[in-house]
Amino acid sequence: MKKCHKCGEAWVSEKKQPAVKEYCEKCSGYLHCCLNCRFYEPKLHNHCAIPTTDWVGDKAGANFCDEFDFRDAEAQASDGGAAASARDLLDSMFGGDGPKSESDRLDAFKRLMGD
Ligand SMILES: [Zn+2]
Known part of the structure; x- marks a missing residue:
């Protein structure tokens, strides 16, 4: 808008x-x-x-x-939304229901990076 x-x-x-x-x-x-x-x-x-x-x-x-x-006020607002959803993605990767221990997180990260 x-x-x-x-x-x-x-x-x-x-x-x-x-x-x-x-x-x-x-x-x-x-x-x-x-x-x-x-x-x-x-x-x-x-x-x-x-x-x-x-x-x-x-x-x-x-x-x-x-x-x-x-x-465009809404375009700027959705920029913030993109950053927020990136944080959500990280949270879903490394927190919440994701792997709990540090080494598990590291393994998950390595898998994501294709290592
Ligand atoms: Zn006016």
Whole structure:
């Protein structure tokens, strides 16, 4: 789900990205702005994960950035889910119903690694 950075209103469109001057129907905030972009990283140079982009002064204003990619809240959430499921996998391999002793775990690990 792509959402307005300002008010959280969902952006529903058949297009992949909003037009440069497109704005939120609810709060009239610009959608094509750094704050809505998945590359927006305040800690980085130019506050952007892509080093070749130009400096944008107004992070909430419409920008003309070619790299703009509307941040997808659910995609980010599912990234966390992937990490969680990896942990679950490890737990299922090494904990819970898995082998109990350290040497058993090591053997199980070696089998998994094809050794
Ligand atoms: Zn809004």
